[in-house]
Structures are given as C-alpha cells and as structure tokens.
Amino acid sequence: MGEFELIRTYFQPLADGAGQDQLLLGPGDDCAIQRVPPGLDLVFSVDTLVEGVHFPSDYSPDHLGWRALAVAVSDLAAMGASPVCFTLALTLPDANPGWLKPFSEGLARASKAFGIALAGGDTTRGSLTITIQVHGTVDNGRALYRSGAKPGDLICVSGTLGAAGAALHYLAETDPSPAQLALLSRYHFPQPRLELGQQLAGRASSAIDVSDGLLADLGHILEASGTGARIDTGRIPMMAELVTLKGENARDLALGAGDDYELCITIPPEIFETLEHSVARELAVIGVITSEPGLQLSGPAPSGIQGYEHFGRPA
Structure with missing residues (x-):
C-alpha cells in the first residue's frame, strides 16, 4: 500500500x-x-x-x-x-x-x-x-495560562488522580480483575476535560493538565506564577479501586503518577463561590497558593515522589 x-x-x-x-x-x-x-x-x-x-x-x-x-x-x-x-x-x-x-x-x-x-x-x-x-x-483574552496564580487562590483538581499511573502495573495482565479494569480504562481512554476548561476560561487564575504527576505539574504553575503552595494530601481525590489495589501507596500515585489528564486549577475563593453547582462539584479543593516559594505538604505523609521527566533528573 x-x-x-x-x-x-x-x-x-x-x-x-x-x-x-x-x-x-x-x-x-x-x-x-x-x-x-x-x-x-x-x-x-x-x-x-x-x-x-x-x-x-x-x-x-x-x-x-x-x-x-x-x-x-x-x-x-x-x-x-x-x-x-x-x-x-x-x-x-x-x-x-x-x-x-x-x-x-x-x-x-x-x-x-x-x-x-x-x-x-x-x-x-x-x-x-x-x-x-x-x-x-x-x-479573546480568556485563555487560561500557567502564570496567573495569586496568593490566596484555591488549588483544585478535577476527577480523581493516580489511577492511570497505577494501571501501568497491569498492562500485561491477561485476565484483569474488575478493579484492575477500572484503572486500565483510565489509562487506555483518557477523557480531556474540555467542557470544564471552557467553563473556567476567564474565571480561573491558572490551569494545567495533569500529565506528568500532580506535584510536578503544579510545580510548573508555581514556577510560572512566582508563588508557592500548601497542599493537604488527605484531600487528594482517588478512585476506590486505586485504594483497594494499592493501599498505602495509592496516595503516592495520586501525587506523583502521570497520565491522568485531569485539570489542576487555581481560582480566587470569591470566584469559586460563584461557580455553578455543576462546575463546582467536578472540583476538589486540595490546597491554597501562598506567597512563600516552595510546596508545603500537610496530611498523610507521602514517601519519595517524583513526577515524570522526559530527560530524567540531574544526579
């Protein structure tokens, strides 16, 4: 041919x-x-x-x-x-x-x-x-950038995190369990959050899709915006199947694994309060933007987490 x-x-x-x-x-x-x-x-x-x-x-x-x-x-x-x-x-x-x-x-x-x-x-x-x-x-003028986050803005994520990253462990399974199939579906068929992004255009202060892991991608927002952040790890949304299969490691995957293609969004609290219920219910508030640089974590302590980098990390 x-x-x-x-x-x-x-x-x-x-x-x-x-x-x-x-x-x-x-x-x-x-x-x-x-x-x-x-x-x-x-x-x-x-x-x-x-x-x-x-x-x-x-x-x-x-x-x-x-x-x-x-x-x-x-x-x-x-x-x-x-x-x-x-x-x-x-x-x-x-x-x-x-x-x-x-x-x-x-x-x-x-x-x-x-x-x-x-x-x-x-x-x-x-x-x-x-x-x-x-x-x-x-x-015109309503596109969401990574660089608009301001101290006091709420940090939100859509959907749940960690499932697609965990699915990598089951790609070779010939007879996956129902729980494994639920994770595999998240990897095979990502669902871009188009409607949500459009609804937040001109309202959110910054946004990024979670492709390399929440902490890595949020780090891009913080760097571009010249801000820091405080995250409550206990508020990270996760699929029940992820928790069932991965137990204590589920939260690490939700914070560090990539391939979720959910949105990480910052939004002023006064604007968040005006969001339609149908929009707000798609978002979980997991932290706040701070004026101090760096990323502070509270809640259940994660182990060593690194987001995906195409060319690795310096020694």
Missing part, C-alpha cells in the same frame, strides 16, 4: 464532520486552511508519542488511536479552548493494515468524541512514532 492510498483509506474519513465551520481546507493540498473568526484567539499544541517510551511495543492500536489524540486535546482543555482540527504525522515500520485499521478506528472515535477534525499530516517509514498537533480557539 502506497502513502497516498494509506491516507485515503484510513485517515481521509477523519477530515469530515467536526470543525467544518472553521476548517476551510483539509487533507489533500500542500496546507490546510483554518479560519479564525473575529473575537477568537488561535490556540495550538503538539505532542509526540514514541513506541517503547510513551506506550509499550505491543500496545493495542485501537487504544493507541484514542490515547494519542486524547493526550493532545487535553492541552486545549487546560487552556479553556474549544477544539477545531488536528494534524497527524505518523512514522510506521511498515504499512500493515492489521495495525492501521484499528488505529484509525480508535482515532476516529476520539475525533468524534472530542469534536475535532483531521486537517492533514504526513506519513513516513521508521520506528513507530505518532505526532499530533491540535488547534483550537478561545474567546
């Missing part, structure tokens, strides 16, 4: 549907064309997944299709943006229909679920690598 036949067969259908009001030209030309209506800012981000680094060599292509798009779209959620379109650069060891078909099907399901259309991309031969660039829009 040649490159262009591969694209027509497996990926051209992903260009139809979502985002068509702003995506003027999709796959097939030298460039795609996106129109950004007046009053909106363009938001874009790129993510690369490498076999053996970001996913196992024998990982299900169907799961990988969903996951690859979800982790990229999560960056749009963290900015409070609405998805429009994405590009896909796919490096393949060979054009194997047995892999391409389920991968494109998983990608298509994610595309439909997140309301984002394929705008174009590239394919080439080499070690399996997936690069996705996502484009979205947000009302």
Whole structure:
C-alpha cells in the first residue's frame, strides 16, 4: 500500500464532520486552511508519542488511536479552548493494515468524541512514532495560562488522580480483575476535560493538565506564577479501586503518577463561590497558593515522589 492510498483509506474519513465551520481546507493540498473568526484567539499544541517510551511495543492500536489524540486535546482543555482540527504525522515500520485499521478506528472515535477534525499530516517509514498537533480557539483574552496564580487562590483538581499511573502495573495482565479494569480504562481512554476548561476560561487564575504527576505539574504553575503552595494530601481525590489495589501507596500515585489528564486549577475563593453547582462539584479543593516559594505538604505523609521527566533528573 502506497502513502497516498494509506491516507485515503484510513485517515481521509477523519477530515469530515467536526470543525467544518472553521476548517476551510483539509487533507489533500500542500496546507490546510483554518479560519479564525473575529473575537477568537488561535490556540495550538503538539505532542509526540514514541513506541517503547510513551506506550509499550505491543500496545493495542485501537487504544493507541484514542490515547494519542486524547493526550493532545487535553492541552486545549487546560487552556479553556474549544477544539477545531488536528494534524497527524505518523512514522510506521511498515504499512500493515492489521495495525492501521484499528488505529484509525480508535482515532476516529476520539475525533468524534472530542469534536475535532483531521486537517492533514504526513506519513513516513521508521520506528513507530505518532505526532499530533491540535488547534483550537478561545474567546479573546480568556485563555487560561500557567502564570496567573495569586496568593490566596484555591488549588483544585478535577476527577480523581493516580489511577492511570497505577494501571501501568497491569498492562500485561491477561485476565484483569474488575478493579484492575477500572484503572486500565483510565489509562487506555483518557477523557480531556474540555467542557470544564471552557467553563473556567476567564474565571480561573491558572490551569494545567495533569500529565506528568500532580506535584510536578503544579510545580510548573508555581514556577510560572512566582508563588508557592500548601497542599493537604488527605484531600487528594482517588478512585476506590486505586485504594483497594494499592493501599498505602495509592496516595503516592495520586501525587506523583502521570497520565491522568485531569485539570489542576487555581481560582480566587470569591470566584469559586460563584461557580455553578455543576462546575463546582467536578472540583476538589486540595490546597491554597501562598506567597512563600516552595510546596508545603500537610496530611498523610507521602514517601519519595517524583513526577515524570522526559530527560530524567540531574544526579
């Protein structure tokens, strides 16, 4: 199968549907064309997944299709943006229909679920690598940054933390238990918090998605904002299945494990009190931003925790 036949067969259908009001030209030309209506800012981000680094060599292509798009779209959620379109650069060891078909099907399901259309991309031969660039829009001046946290702001997280990181321990299970399946679902099928991010745009003072672990990602907010934080570890929300399977280690995973793709948000208390019930109930308040630099932890003591870093840590 040649490159262009591969694209027509497996990926051209992903260009139809979502985002068509702003995506003027999709796959097939030298460039795609996106129109950004007046009053909106363009938001874009790129993510690369490498076999053996970001996913196992024998990982299900169907799961990988969903996951690859979800982790990229999560960056749009963290900015409070609405998805429009994405590009896909796919490096393949060979054009194997047995892999391409389920991968494109998983990608298509994610595309439909997140309301984002394929705008174009590239394919080439080499070690399996997936690069996705996502484009979205947000009302002028309402994008969420990492740099806006102020002393006194509440620190909140959405959903529960730690489950996806714990799921790594069970990827090779041939007959996972119901509790293990619950964790595995969080890893295989991340759910970007798009609606929540959009509802908090212009209201939260800062935001980031939890991809490398809560403490590591909150650290990015603190560094960008020039602030510190105080966290109550006893208030970190966790799935019951995580606690059942991991016991005392569950809290360490909730604080340090990545791959949750929930949102960590800071928000002034007076604004938090005005949030609609449907929004506030999605958030757990776990701490407060302080003027003193550094991160202080209270509550149940965690053991040594380090978030994920792509190039490791200095000795």
